[in-house]
Amino acid sequence: MTMRRAGGAALGFVGGSVLAGLMVGVGVTPMIAVAGVSTTSAIGMFESLPEHIEIGDLPQRNQVWAYRGGEPVHLANVWAQDRQELSFDQISDQLKHAAVDGEDKRFYETGGVDATSMVRSLVSVAASQGEGGSGGSTLTMQLVRNIKIQRASELPTLEEQRAGYKEATKRSPQRKLAEMKLAIGLAKKYTKEQILTAYLNIAYFGDQTYGVQSAAQHYYGKSATDLTPAEAASLIAIVQWPERRDLSTPDHYRDNAARRNVILRSMHEQGHLTTDEYRTARLSRLADSVRITAPQQGCEAVETGAEFFCDYAKRVAARLPQLGATKQQRADAWRTGGYRIQTTLDLDLNAKQKELLDRYDPKTETRLALGATLNTVEAGTGRVLTMAQNTDYDRSEQAPPTATSLNYAVDQADGDSTGFQTGSTYKMFTLLAWLEAGRSPDTVVNGTPHPQSTWTACGEQTTAFWQPKNDSPGQKGPYSVRSATAQSVNAAYQSMAAQLDLCDIRDVAKRLGVHLAAGGELPWNPASLLGTESIAPLTMAAAYAGVANGGRYCAPVVIDQVTAPDGTELGGQPRTCSQAVSPQTAATAFEVMQGAFRGGTASGGQTPDGTTLFGKTGTADAADQVWLVGGSSRAVTAYWQGNTDGGKHNLRYYSNGQGGTYAGSRAAVWRDAQTAVNAALPVG
Known part of the structure; x- marks a missing residue:
């Protein structure tokens, strides 16, 4: 919280030298000596203590928002500490009176330290050798202690946090003296309103709840503005x-x-309650007013199906440049919190896709470690509209087999998953390189399986034996590139690649944002042309969206707007768009790839609305990974299913419990998902 400087020293300040003299005059220093501190050193220690401490900004909730029905809706609260700051005027008078009357009756009269109470406290603490003693701390001194505790909680390691907490809370004359001097400094710098407001916002109220607003919401289900006298006093x-x-x-x-x-x-007694109000409050029963409201903390608490998107968006938000110029500044800003993050998530579409996955790719599958995702990316913006996954979200070490913390849709750095072999969905990049080289989609190539050893790579001849099989034994003979794409003929694409530079194919993929999910260089070897490398589904969806967008690729974004704690709009996630391939090349590829839905490998995927669709299926060699990526000129949906544990269970042979196999149902599942997308983002 930003505090303005008080407009002058208030009456009643107890100066350091005066207090030191008072310590001698009332006989405190001999008692301090009991704890091993001499009279001279006690005064000297007080004079040498630091006298300045800043109230600073307190950690608050970061709010994550999504869309429902086209309107922003709250999705989750993410925080290091459950806290919401209030201004002085937003805090009820009952709370202010309860704090002052109950903790520090002379708050408005003293300068941060109540000398009489402190003498009594110091004697008590010294006599108990730091093992007990009476209180005596003013609200200002309690604020000093809470600031120190707060700072301890922000230290980088748990060990440092514990040590800092122990130092801030230990009972000793030295700590009391340090609090006294810092309290005097606070009282000189800040007004009483500011100190009281800071105290009520920083105080710990148990059960991982900080500040009166979060405490009022947690224990009573209401705002701190609306508390009764009994509720305020209980807090x-x-x-x-x-x-x-x-x-x-x-x-x-x-x-x-x-x-x-x-x-x-x-x-x-202080005149802040009438006799009737006092009697009524005293007779009230806690059981009648307490309404425990569980804080909606973190992505685990969001509606079913949105957890993985929430986790990804949270990671992206924490590294946005709007939060700071350096990694440390961004980390500090995110930890301090108070930001509102408006994401791109469409909860209606996401819920529909989650429903499809729950039905056709059940998390309860026990014969194999089955994973599945549906991800929709808006063409022209890169906005990620959905991120549905068939498993539950659970970050605990005891997560059941039906749950995981791995986000299958994204890269290892953002979701701990290492991606999946893309199969023939990767053929799109060979098609684009073919068209970029000025070749026709109607050119006929050899579709019969055959050996190939000589290739061109990065302008040089290279040797690598490769003889891929076709998916069906009946696929042989000449094929036009158009037909080979619709039927996904491996040998035909081998023939196409032999007439191209393998590095050109790789570079087209890179320009469309394709990269390995686990990091490293994207390869150019012949086998990679059929999708042998592991890539995240979101990466493939964004690449296809680039073709749908006339060849202009936009990197995926998940944040539309960031609002600072003070209400300032800081802008959204920076958008990076570039012309990956020419509009003409993209338009031809878009037209050629419509064949997949017109008698090709994605037959059954055409949506009933008649929208023109393009896309490509993909199946790994063992059919352990199965894909369909495609969409309209407005949005692309990537559907992936596969073994998540390295197993080679063939998805063509496993029933999904819905009258078909996992692989056999992909077109129908994708169709239902894209139908809802088309309704939300119609073409034309």
């Missing part, structure tokens, strides 16, 4: 001993009510 009662007084369990109600009633009595 403040938690602060001193959250382990025994938070409202997360009825076992704590007795201890909470006892402290609450003390605070209510103080509020009455």
